Amino acid sequence: MTTPPPAAAGAGEARRRLAAPTIAMLPRVIDSLSFLYLDVVRIHQDDTGVCAEITTEARGRETVYLPTAALACVLLGPGTSITARALATFARHGTTVVISGMGGVRSYAATTPANLTTxxxxxxxxxxxxxxxxxxxxxxxxxxxxxxxxxxxxxxxxxxxxxxxxxxxxxxxxxxxxxxxxxxxxxxxxxxxxxxxxxxxxxxxxxxxxxxxxxxxxxxxxxxxxxxxxxxxxxxxxxxxxxxxxxxxxxxxxxxxxxxxxxxxxxxxxxxxxxxxxxxxxxxxxxxxxxxxAPDNAPQTDDEPDEQLIDLWDPITGTIPGGTNHAPT
The missing domain is CATH 1.20.120.920 (CRISPR-associated endonuclease Cas1, C-terminal domain)
Structure with missing residues (x-):
């Protein structure tokens, strides 16, 4: 096994850093107005992003990169495979992945990101x-x-x-x-x-x-x-x-x-x-x-709720801060 030269390794690391999303890069869900239906493709993650790959006798292998952060949801039809890394990227970007039937006419299951406020x-x-x-x-x-x-x-x-x-x-x-x-x-x-x-x-x-x-x-x-x-x-x-x-x-x-x-x-x-x-x-x-x-508490703008840390529930005082050791001192 050969070791890549330092310059090549550094370039690969730079690409990974550029591809990693930050809070400033991620659009709000209200700006994600699109959906995408895919079938008979393989979806995977590389150093640049998430891509859909299809191979045919007539045109050989074709690769299309998906704008994950700009998609509200992706409908995956029959014949689709997706890697764990690609699915994790969709989850990080807040893109819902729906498992659908042929032509997108039935919905079997969908993902739910774990980092959501309650x-x-x-x-x-x-x-x-x-x-x-x-x-x-x-x-x-x-x-x-x-x-x-x-x-x-x-x-x-x-x-x-x-x-x-x-x-x-x-x-x-x-x-x-x-x-x-x-x-x-x-x-x-x-x-x-x-x-x-x-x-x-x-x-x-x-x-x-x-x-x-x-x-x-x-x-x-x-x-x-x-x-x-x-x-x-x-x-x-x-x-x-x-x-x-x-x-x-x-x-x-x-x-x-x-x-x-x-x-x-x-x-x-x-x-x-x-x-x-x-x-x-x-x-x-x-x-x-x-x-x-919540008609009395609904925001009057398109702003979404701020990201919250996990709190603890108390029947008397309501929510109390999480991430703290509450054992008596």
């Missing part, structure tokens, strides 16, 4: 565990979608679900009429997915991309994707809750516009990604999450 998780857990506050959050979600004062006073969750269903069906009917496609029925059957019509295919693909962006925002605030206020019983329940706030504006009209597409899934992903900066979706999700979970 401030907003505690707000979420308190609201979720109190039936009165949980219904209040669900009502606020309904009025966020359909306008202030649209929820009848004293409406139950079952009544809100019924009203929502009527409004969504009316939207489907309106868009079907506008695009001259006849009667439309929402259908999602994983067992026979590719036999469905283009609108259903496009809607499933666009919704999964929306779920990835929403999951990234939820985990960036340190909230739990599992503690939903309308949906329940699934690790993505809160993701579905928040994503529903934007479907009528973003994914449903997009899907109907692709009713004549020969490749609706890919076109839905590309169109949705291309328009994300126009939508400014990530800042909206962050603000809406904070307003829903």
């Amino acid at each position: 401030t907003w998780l505690e707000h979420q857990a308190r609201a979720w565990a109190d039936d009165t506050r949980r219904l209040a959050v669900a009502t606020a979600m309904y009025e966020h979608r359909f306008g202030p004062g649209q929820a009848p006073p004293g409406a139950t969750l079952q009544q809100l679900r019924g009203l929502e269903g009527h409004r969504v069906k009316a939207l489907y009917k309106l868009l079907a009429t506008q695009h001259h496609i006849g009667r439309f029925r929402r259908n999602y059957d994983p067992a026979s997915f590719h036999t469905q019509d283009p609108v259903n295919l496009a809607l499933s693909a666009a919704n999964t991309c929306l779920y990835g962006i929403t999951h990234a925002a939820i985990t960036a605030l340190g909230c739990s994707p599992a503690l939903g206020f309308v949906h329940s019983g699934n690790q993505q329940a809160f993701v579905y809750d928040i994503s529903d706030l934007y479907k009528a504006e973003l994914t449903i009209p997009l899907a109907f516009s692709l009713h004549a597409s020969t490749n609706p899934e890919a076109e839905a992903r590309r169109s949705f990604r291309d328009n994300l900066r126009l939508y400014r979706l990530m800042p909206r999700i962050i603000r809406d999450l904070q307003t829903l979970l």
